[in-house]
Amino acid sequence: MRRVFLFAAAALAMAATAAGAAEVKLLNVSYDPTRELYKDLGAGFAKQWKAKTGDTVILSTSNGGSGAQARAVIDGLQADVVTLALAADIDAISAKAKLLPADWQKRLPQNSTPYTSTIVFLVRKGNPKAIKDWSDLVKPGIQVVTPNPKTSGGARWAYLAAWSFAQKSPGGNADKAKAFVGGLYKNVPVLDSGARGSTVTFTKRGLGDVLLSWENEAHLALKEAPGKYEIVYPSRSILAEPPVALVAKNIDRHNNRKVAEAFVNYLYSPEAQEIEARDFYRPRNPAILAKYKANFPNIPLATIDTDFGGWTKAQQTHFADGGVFDQIYQPGR
Amino acid sequence: MTAATIFSPSTRSRFPGFGLSLGFTLFYLTGIVLVPLLALVLRPFSLHLEDFWTTISAPRVLAALRLSFGTALAAAAIDSFFGFIVAWVLVRYRFPGKRLMDALIDLPFALPTAVAGIALSTLYAPTGWVGSLLADYGIKVAYTPWGVLVAMIFIGLPFTVRTLQPVLQDLGRDLEEAAATLGATRPQAIMRVVVPMMMPALLTGAALAFARGVGEYGSIIFIAGNLPMKSEIAPLLIVTKLEQFDYAGAASIGVVMLAASFVLLLALNGLQVWAAKRR
Amino acid sequence: MKKTRSATDDPPLLRYLLCGIAFVFIALFLVLPLMVVFSEALATGLGPVWTAITDTDSLAAIRLSLLAAAIAVPLNTVFGIAASWAIVKFDFPGKAFLVTLIDLPFSVSPVVAGLIYVLVFGRQGWFGSWLTDHDIHILFALPGIVLATIFVTFPFVARELIPLMSDQGREDEEAALSLGASGFATFWRVTLPNIKWGLLYGVLLCNARALGEFGAVSVVSGHIRGQTNTMPLHVELLYNNYDYVGAFSVAALLALLALLTLALKSFLEWRYADELAAVHRH
Numbered sequence: 106m107r108r109v110f111l112f113a114a115a116a117l118a119m120a121a122t123a124a125g126a127a128e129v130k131l132l133n134v135s136y137d138p139t140r141e142l143y144k145d146l147g148a149g150f151a152k153q154w155k156a157k158t159g160d161t162v163i164l165s166t167s168n169g170g171s172g173a174q175a176r177a178v179i180d181g182l183q184a185d186v187v188t189l190a191l192a193a194d195i196d197a198i199s200a201k202a203k204l205l206p207a208d209w210q211k212r213l214p215q216n217s218t219p220y221t222s223t224i225v226f227l228v229r230k231g232n233p234k235a236i237k238d239w240s241d242l243v244k245p246g247i248q249v250v251t252p253n254p255k256t257s258g259g260a261r262w263a264y265l266a267a268w269s270f271a272q273k274s275p276g277g278n279a280d281k282a283k284a285f286v287g288g289l290y291k292n293v294p295v296l297d298s299g300a301r302g303s304t305v306t307f308t309k310r311g312l313g314d315v316l317l318s319w320e321n322e323a324h325l326a327l328k329e330a331p332g333k334y335e336i337v338y339p340s341r342s343i344l345a346e347p348p349v350a351l352v353a354k355n356i357d358r359h360n361n362r363k364v365a366e367a368f369v370n371y372l373y374s375p376e377a378q379e380i381e382a383r384d385f386y387r388p389r390n391p392a393i394l395a396k397y398k399a400n401f402p403n404i405p406l407a408t409i410d411t412d413f414g415g416w417t418k419a420q421q422t423h424f425a426d427g428g429v430f431d432q433i434y435q436p437g438r
Numbered sequence: 439m440t441a442a443t444i445f446s447p448s449t450r451s452r453f454p455g456f457g458l459s460l461g462f463t464l465f466y467l468t469g470i471v472l473v474p475l476l477a478l479v480l481r482p483f484s485l486h487l488e489d490f491w492t493t494i495s496a497p498r499v500l501a502a503l504r505l506s507f508g509t510a511l512a513a514a515a516i517d518s519f520f521g522f523i524v525a526w527v528l529v530r531y532r533f534p535g536k537r538l539m540d541a542l543i544d545l546p547f548a549l550p551t552a553v554a555g556i557a558l559s560t561l562y563a564p565t566g567w568v569g570s571l572l573a574d575y576g577i578k579v580a581y582t583p584w585g586v587l588v589a590m591i592f593i594g595l596p597f598t599v600r601t602l603q604p605v606l607q608d609l610g611r612d613l614e615e616a617a618a619t620l621g622a623t624r625p626q627a628i629m630r631v632v633v634p635m636m637m638p639a640l641l642t643g644a645a646l647a648f649a650r651g652v653g654e655y656g657s658i659i660f661i662a663g664n665l666p667m668k669s670e671i672a673p674l675l676i677v678t679k680l681e682q683f684d685y686a687g688a689a690s691i692g693v694v695m696l697a698a699s700f701v702l703l704l705a706l707n708g709l710q711v712w713a714a715k716r717r
Numbered sequence: 718m719k720k721t722r723s724a725t726d727d728p729p730l731l732r733y734l735l736c737g738i739a740f741v742f743i744a745l746f747l748v749l750p751l752m753v754v755f756s757e758a759l760a761t762g763l764g765p766v767w768t769a770i771t772d773t774d775s776l777a778a779i780r781l782s783l784l785a786a787a788i789a790v791p792l793n794t795v796f797g798i799a800a801s802w803a804i805v806k807f808d809f810p811g812k813a814f815l816v817t818l819i820d821l822p823f824s825v826s827p828v829v830a831g832l833i834y835v836l837v838f839g840r841q842g843w844f845g846s847w848l849t850d851h852d853i854h855i856l857f858a859l860p861g862i863v864l865a866t867i868f869v870t871f872p873f874v875a876r877e878l879i880p881l882m883s884d885q886g887r888e889d890e891e892a893a894l895s896l897g898a899s900g901f902a903t904f905w906r907v908t909l910p911n912i913k914w915g916l917l918y919g920v921l922l923c924n925a926r927a928l929g930e931f932g933a934v935s936v937v938s939g940h941i942r943g944q945t946n947t948m949p950l951h952v953e954l955l956y957n958n959y960d961y962v963g964a965f966s967v968a969a970l971l972a973l974l975a976l977l978t979l980a981l982k983s984f985l986e987w988r989y990a991d992e993l994a995a996v997h998r999h
Binding site for chain 1: 835838839840841842845848849852854855856857939940941942943944945954956957958959961
């Protein structure tokens with residue numbers, strides 16, 4: 106009985122995908138704040154691909170919290186390319202669904218990260234609470250807006266940036282870092298599930314004194330509402346590497362490996378690096394980074410590999426169930 | 439007695455379509471509802487029973503369940519109270535705009551929950567029409583557990599009003615008149631006659647509002663602060679667990695909620711039997 | 718409170734008080750949220766609203782929502798008719814339990830409704846590997862969205878029809894049958910005309926909920942812009958895209974659909990009050 110239904114469902118599915126088969130389709134499953142970036146990059150790539158091969162590329166994107174997106178790909182969302190907030194989420198796709206090789210991060214240049222970013226503070230015009238550095242965030246009466254590290258990639262980078270600040274402070278150690286991060290999250294009134302949700306909470310809903318934000322997201326907020334916010338660069342932050350990867354099994358099934366490979370390689374091309382820089386992501390290309398250096402102040406950045414022993418370890422220690430982040434919210438500690 | 443006689447309907451000789459209608463009903467129910475729910479119920483038991491217990495007795499999960507069930511209960515109580523007044527006003531009084539008010543009652547049912555969510559959070563945020571007024575008195579609704587309550591009151595209202603309205607209509611005024619003739623004061627007549635007669639409907643309405651509130655997701659995530667231990671509802675925790683690839687954990691919380699809704703439905707059916715007997 | 722002369726009329730003061738409470742409550746919880754939707758949508762005039770709604774992605778979302786409802790609602794309608802026919806016209810053991818099971822989706826959290834299909838059709842689920850091998854997409858495609866929609870709107874038609882049909886009894890059909898009408902003809906000529914307004918009412922509710930479902934669909938949709946985003950999901954997407962006017966424009970369109978549903982429903986109630994009397998007791 107169920108089979109009859111499945112066949113009906115399958116027929117529907119095929120009808121839904123059969124339309125417009127003449128074009129090349131590519132599905133990019135991405136994290137929250139890249140909406141504008143991949144709109145621009147998709148247009149640039151489509152133009153180039155059309156000139157080169159005459160084919161029309163239709164690049165579709167799905168945006169959401171990085172963990173949520175990885176979960177959807179694991180459950181069968183037909184991503185050709187994943188561009189998530191951090192390596193751990195792509196590792197999960199590789200480990201749980203075996204859709205791409207375990208060493209995926211070595212398959213593309215520079216840790217599979219064509220652009221990087223960091224975590225900055227977005228404050229209200231004039232910085233009324235005089236927030237200058239991480240140490241200001243744990244003061245009483247300061248409201249910090251940041252998403253839930255359990256589901257948002259940006260939030261995990263922000264958490265680790267705070268942690269590394271506390272640990273690198275004079276006399277810092279893991280216990281002090283834990284207490285510091287705990288104090289910070291005591292000042293968080295809302296945990297949205299994704300970075301964009303937090304930005305909306307901070308900007309549109311007017312909640313909080315400071316938003317812990319992706320650098321690109323903060324610049325975008327400035328652009329959307331000129332004169333309402335300011336960006337504050339803390340004394341140190343973290344090198345956030347949002348990686349990209351081909352979902353090998355899916356592109357083989359969709360027969361679009363050529364275009365998918367061309368797309369991820371395009372992300373490293375000078376043209377794409379320009380677009381990324383214009384959308385406030387730090388390009389890997391040194392010449393283009395230099396050209397836009399006014400937007401990207403040079404501050405000391407911790408890295409996930411040297412300071413936290415890689416994502417697998419950081420994920421296990423801090424964000425797994427019962428990890429440090431959960432302990433912060435346990436009562437009586 | 440054979441199976442055939444057990445299942446032979448009493449009116450079989452006259453009425454056609456028993457096999458077809460019941461067969462299709464069972465087939466559809468099984469395929470759409472029962473099999474998938476079975477997948478949910480069985481999922482936590484792919485682990486050991488202890489793991490199921492560890493998941494649902496974690497402080498964060500307990501806090502979320504407490505928030506969902508506690509707030510839904512409070513919302514159901516508030517909806518019953520105001521629902522009673524609204525139903526009373528709609529049945530007993532004549533006033534301009536009555537038909538409009540009557541039609542509007544169903545709005546929370548017809549309005550998509552996501553729309554309700556962004557509307558309520560816009561309204562009750564510190565920058566919103568109502569939120570800014572409340573902020574002057576230091577009251578915060580959006581991004582606190584109060585926000586959860588507001589959203590649950592919103593979505594539960596039609597269920598209490600719509601359950602009370604027809605019963606109140608049927609009740610008529612004879613009983614109150616009789617009570618008055620027997621010397622009861624008006625408050626006595628209401629408290630001793632009307633409210634007890636309305637009890638099954640009040641409870642049914644409250645139970646429906648409660649059931650809807652416990653499971654609600656769309657409108658609440660926009661207005662609650664989603665803070666663990668504070669304003670994180672159980673359905674959100676299911677989504678969060680899912681997004682951390684913890685399928686068994688998500689299913690465990692899902693099973694608890696499913697069990698609760700099932701018990702609630704059985705209670706509701708019991709209520710209806712009780713109400714039918716009192717009629 | 719004081720004793721009044723007329724036994725069943727409330728004193729004027731109490732009337733005003735109760736009316737006042739009802740008005741304030743309805744205004745605060747129902748009217749204001751509705752007004753917010755329209756006022757935010759129209760914040761910059763009608764032009765941007767039109768642009769937002771006729772945007773290709775918005776149109777795709779509208780088409781998807783309508784398509785999902787167009788599949789889910791008729792299926793649930795056929796189910797509702799079959800279920801109420803079986804339950805009302807026949808006696809069999811376990812009937813009360815069957816009614817409870819039909820009601821179950823109403824009280825199941827929409828998130829759980831989405832989750833169960835992930836557990837069945839997801840790559841890690843029961844049929845996951847079989848579906849992958851045969852390249853059949855249920856989740857993150859139309860079938861998954863339709864399934865989630867069917868689940869959350871499952872009981873609505875049946876819930877409206879069961880009380881209505883039990884009120885009407887079996888006499889009409891028995892008469893037709895004794896005159897030699899076939900079962901199908903009896904249903905078509907006798908039962909259906911008797912229940913058509915109740916049926917329409919149930920379909921209306923079912924359709925409103927189908928167009929507006931968020932939680933369940935959100936879990937199984939995949940959120941691909943222009944492809945698997947339904948209208949409520951598109952509202953969320955626009956809202957998260959700094960496009961508040963766009964978000965509230967699509968929200969306003971959904972609110973208008975809701976109001977239209979309410980208007981039709983009120984009209985049905987007013988016009989066919991007698992035939993619907995049983996429904997009110999649901």
